[in-house]
Amino acid sequence: MEHYKKTFRFKNEHNLANTKLKIKNYFEFYNFQYEEQDENNFIFFKKFSFLSGWKFNPLHWESQVNIQLTENAITIKYVNEGNAHITPFAFNELFIRFFSNLQRYVSKSIDFKENNRILFKKAKQKVVFQFLIVFVFMGLLYTVIHSFFGQSKIMYLAFMIACLLPLKLVNQYWQSKNDTKLIINL
Structure with a gap:
């Protein structure tokens, strides 16, 4: 099955330390594991599990989020492996909204939890x-x-x-x- 790959970019108008902290909080809230490459490049990921085929939330499938911070932009490269049954392409809108909510949280401190909960509920359905x-x-x-x-x-x-x-x-x-x-x- 083909992997879902997308790149998201948005402006960053805040200092890098605050931005990095908000991004880390966002992904750790959803139990992504964290790995720092260097000061402004880091990775969040979910590992493969033999139970992936039975996970109904596409964000719990094997995936990797590469993030690069610069003074004025955030670039996110997202790869989702799928669950071996349903292609992650079916959840394109979910992934776009998930990263859009990240952008709103980083730039305007808008709470993301309820919006994402609704997204996940629709994805599970x-x-x-x-x-x-x-x-x-x-x-x-x-x-x-x-x-x-x-x-x-x-x-x-x-x-x-x-x-x-x-x-x-x-x-x-x-x-x-x-x-x-x-x-x-x-």
Whole structure:
């Protein structure tokens, strides 16, 4: 599955120490791990987990946030690996709003918690809905194939196709619908 990659940029009108502290607070609130590269470059990340496939919040999937601070700008490179079932491209709007809320928090000290909570709730609903769509298509496809071939050995292949094809089609839909703009200025 293709990784979701986006670059976000926004102006920084505050001193670097205050900006860095706010960014660190924002990501640590969501349990991102922190690694400092140098004074103005640092990384927040979530590691892979065998339970990633069952995590409904896309921000809990394996991801990495590279942040570069300059006197007048913040550049964020975000990579999300997905959960092996649903492409992270389905959550493009969530990621854009998540980083937009970061920008509002850093520049205007606007509280982000409630806005992000609503975003995560909608994202979880989307994950559940996509799982339901995939499982319904999987069941229908399996039933159709089973009616043609009955209880033969080809049913093992049919079961694999019935499992993978709907998942592939749903993910292909989200990737084709994705905003192809790689750099977003907030």
